[in-house]
Amino acid sequence: MLIQVRGVVKSYVKGSETVLVLDGVDLDVDAGEWVSLMGPSGSGKTTLLNLIGGLDVPDSGSICVNDDEMVGRTNAELAAWRSRNVGYIFQLYNLLPVLDAFQNVEMPLLLTNLSRKERREHVMTALDLVGLSDRIDHYPAQLSGGQNQRVAIARAIVADPAFLLADEPTGDLDRKSAEDVLNLLQDLHTRFKKAIVMVTHDPHCAERADRLVHLEKGVIVADT
Amino acid sequence: MKQPVPWRLLFAHLRRSWFRTTLTAAGVALAIFLLVLLQTVITELQSGVKYAGRSRLITTSAVSLFVNLPEKLHQGIEGVPGVVAVTHWTWFGGVYIDDKNMFARFAVDPPTMRRVYGDLSAKKEIVLSTPEWEAFESDRRGCIVGAALARQFGFKVGDRIPLKGNIWPGDYEFTVCGVYSRGSPQIDESTMFFHWKYLDETVGRRSVVSIFVAELDPEFDAGRITNEIDALFESSENRTRTQTEAAFNQSFVSMWGNVPALLGMIGGAVLFAAFMIALNTMLLNARDRRSETGVLKALGYPDRAIFLLNVSEGIVVCTIGGAAGAFAGWFIFNHIGVDALGRFFPSFIITDETFAFAVGTSVIVGLVAGIVPAVILARIRVIDALSRFG
Structure with a gap:
C-alpha cells in the first residue's frame, strides 16, 4: 500500500464557527494507481489532497505513505518529505513568473545533491516528456495555459516523486489543452507507473482514472 | 538532503520589480548620503579634540582667551622642567583685499613653531620642506599658507599678500615662502602664518601674544607641569590658565553647544526615514510573494530558506543604495569639493571610518527592514499562502 488514510478528521475555524470538512475518512491508494476524487464544492476533496501531500495536518487520524506516518511531523520534516515524495500539479499552474520554463522545472532539483550537469539532464528529460524542450527559455507569461500546465507537470515529475497530486489540473484549460494534459498524465501513469491522486469536477476527466472516489460533506460516499 | 536558499529568485525579483528596487535603493542612497554629510560635520567639529597632542599644553590668559599675554612669559614657561619647546600664536584678524576673503591669520615665531609642529618635531604636523622652513625663518616679511588656502586664492611661492590690520592697525605685505600641507587632521590647511616680530615692530613693540604652546617630554606628568606653569604667574598681573591641547580644543567644540547632538538627531531621523522606505518596500514585496x-x-523549501531569501533582499537593496550614497559622498567631498562647506570646514573629508559606518548602517537598515516580512512569509502556512494564488 502506497498511501493509507485512516479516520482522518479535519475542521476549520471560520469566524466564530467551526466547519467540519473531513469526518473520519479512510482511503487506500496502491502504488501505480490513479485515483480521482470527485464531489461538490466544500465536500473536502481538496482538503484530503492537501493532507495526503503534507501541506496541512489533520485534527486526528493517521496518514501513512510507504508505511511512514505523516501525522506528528514538524514543518521542516514535512517540507523535506514533500521534496522527495510528492509532485504537485495545481489548477492555476503556480509557476514562478520571474523564472523561465527551465528554471521553474529545476526548482525541486535545487533541493537535491545533483550536480548542475545532472540537473540540466533531468530538466531536459522532463521538458522533453511534456513536449516543451524547445521552450526552455520562455517565461510563464510567454506560454499558453496548456503549455504552462505542461511545464508544471514537468516540474512535478522532475525529481521522480513517489506519487503525483493534481488539483483540478484541467480546470483552467480549454477542451483541447485539457485533453492534451490528460493524455500526458495517462502517459506518465502508464509508462512510469506513477500513482496519481487527482481532484476534479469533470466526469470526463475522472474517467481516465483507475478508481473514482466520491466525497460528500466530508465523508466518502462511493468508491468504484 | 540539501536545504539551499533559491538565490536565483532573489535576483530575478530584483530584476522584475526593477523600478521599485531602484526607487528604494535611491531613497536609501539619499538618506545615507545625508548621513555621511552629517557624520562628517560632527567628525570635523570634534577632530581638534580627537587628534590633539597628549603631551602638549596651551597657556592663555586666566581672564579670557581674548586677553593677550606678554611675550616675555615664554622664558618662564620654557624653564619649567619637562617642557622641551615653547612657541606662541597671535590672532591677527585683518582684511585681505576685501572683507569677504575670510581666512585665519596668525603671527608666529617660525623657529620655535618649526620645533613644535614642523620638520624638527617628532610629529611633523605641519608639512613643509626644509628649504621652505629656512626661507620662512630668514624672511621677516615671509609667510606660509596652507594648501587649501593656496588653492582657494591661487597663492604660490613668491607671491605678495597684502593685509590691512584691524585688531593690529597698519598695512602689511607678506611674501609667500612656502605652501604647507597637514601631517595631522587637526591642522587646518586654510591658515596663513607670518612672523610675529614683523607684527610687533609694526604696532610699536607691544610684545604681546595670544597663546603659548608648550611641547612636553612625554616622560613628565602633564598635570604637574600645568600647575607649575600657572603657579609661576599666580601673583602677577598676567595670571595664566594652562590646559592640555585636547581640553583647549574642546572649549571650541563647546562653543557649538549642542550642534553635534542636534546633527546626530537629524541623522537619526534621516536613517529612520530610510528604514521606513525600505520596510514599506519589503512589506509590499512580501504581499506580492505570498x-x-x-x-x-x-x-x-524549508521555512529557514524562505526567511533567508526574503531578509537577504532587504539587505541587498539597502546595501546597494547605502554604498551608492556613501560613494557619492566620498566622490563629491573628497574629489570634487564643495566650496560652501570648504569655508566652514577646510578639510571636509569623508574618512574611511565614516564610509564604513555608512555602509554598515545601510546593511543593518536592510536587515531590520527585511526581518519582519521575512518572518511573516517564513511562518505562513502553505495552504494559506496557496489559497491566494491567482
Whole structure:
C-alpha cells in the first residue's frame, strides 16, 4: 500500500464557527494507481489532497505513505518529505513568473545533491516528456495555459516523486489543452507507473482514472 | 538532503520589480548620503579634540582667551622642567583685499613653531620642506599658507599678500615662502602664518601674544607641569590658565553647544526615514510573494530558506543604495569639493571610518527592514499562502 488514510478528521475555524470538512475518512491508494476524487464544492476533496501531500495536518487520524506516518511531523520534516515524495500539479499552474520554463522545472532539483550537469539532464528529460524542450527559455507569461500546465507537470515529475497530486489540473484549460494534459498524465501513469491522486469536477476527466472516489460533506460516499 | 536558499529568485525579483528596487535603493542612497554629510560635520567639529597632542599644553590668559599675554612669559614657561619647546600664536584678524576673503591669520615665531609642529618635531604636523622652513625663518616679511588656502586664492611661492590690520592697525605685505600641507587632521590647511616680530615692530613693540604652546617630554606628568606653569604667574598681573591641547580644543567644540547632538538627531531621523522606505518596500514585496512562497514551500523549501531569501533582499537593496550614497559622498567631498562647506570646514573629508559606518548602517537598515516580512512569509502556512494564488 502506497498511501493509507485512516479516520482522518479535519475542521476549520471560520469566524466564530467551526466547519467540519473531513469526518473520519479512510482511503487506500496502491502504488501505480490513479485515483480521482470527485464531489461538490466544500465536500473536502481538496482538503484530503492537501493532507495526503503534507501541506496541512489533520485534527486526528493517521496518514501513512510507504508505511511512514505523516501525522506528528514538524514543518521542516514535512517540507523535506514533500521534496522527495510528492509532485504537485495545481489548477492555476503556480509557476514562478520571474523564472523561465527551465528554471521553474529545476526548482525541486535545487533541493537535491545533483550536480548542475545532472540537473540540466533531468530538466531536459522532463521538458522533453511534456513536449516543451524547445521552450526552455520562455517565461510563464510567454506560454499558453496548456503549455504552462505542461511545464508544471514537468516540474512535478522532475525529481521522480513517489506519487503525483493534481488539483483540478484541467480546470483552467480549454477542451483541447485539457485533453492534451490528460493524455500526458495517462502517459506518465502508464509508462512510469506513477500513482496519481487527482481532484476534479469533470466526469470526463475522472474517467481516465483507475478508481473514482466520491466525497460528500466530508465523508466518502462511493468508491468504484 | 540539501536545504539551499533559491538565490536565483532573489535576483530575478530584483530584476522584475526593477523600478521599485531602484526607487528604494535611491531613497536609501539619499538618506545615507545625508548621513555621511552629517557624520562628517560632527567628525570635523570634534577632530581638534580627537587628534590633539597628549603631551602638549596651551597657556592663555586666566581672564579670557581674548586677553593677550606678554611675550616675555615664554622664558618662564620654557624653564619649567619637562617642557622641551615653547612657541606662541597671535590672532591677527585683518582684511585681505576685501572683507569677504575670510581666512585665519596668525603671527608666529617660525623657529620655535618649526620645533613644535614642523620638520624638527617628532610629529611633523605641519608639512613643509626644509628649504621652505629656512626661507620662512630668514624672511621677516615671509609667510606660509596652507594648501587649501593656496588653492582657494591661487597663492604660490613668491607671491605678495597684502593685509590691512584691524585688531593690529597698519598695512602689511607678506611674501609667500612656502605652501604647507597637514601631517595631522587637526591642522587646518586654510591658515596663513607670518612672523610675529614683523607684527610687533609694526604696532610699536607691544610684545604681546595670544597663546603659548608648550611641547612636553612625554616622560613628565602633564598635570604637574600645568600647575607649575600657572603657579609661576599666580601673583602677577598676567595670571595664566594652562590646559592640555585636547581640553583647549574642546572649549571650541563647546562653543557649538549642542550642534553635534542636534546633527546626530537629524541623522537619526534621516536613517529612520530610510528604514521606513525600505520596510514599506519589503512589506509590499512580501504581499506580492505570498503565493510564490506557498509554491516554494509546497516544493519542499524549508521555512529557514524562505526567511533567508526574503531578509537577504532587504539587505541587498539597502546595501546597494547605502554604498551608492556613501560613494557619492566620498566622490563629491573628497574629489570634487564643495566650496560652501570648504569655508566652514577646510578639510571636509569623508574618512574611511565614516564610509564604513555608512555602509554598515545601510546593511543593518536592510536587515531590520527585511526581518519582519521575512518572518511573516517564513511562518505562513502553505495552504494559506496557496489559497491566494491567482
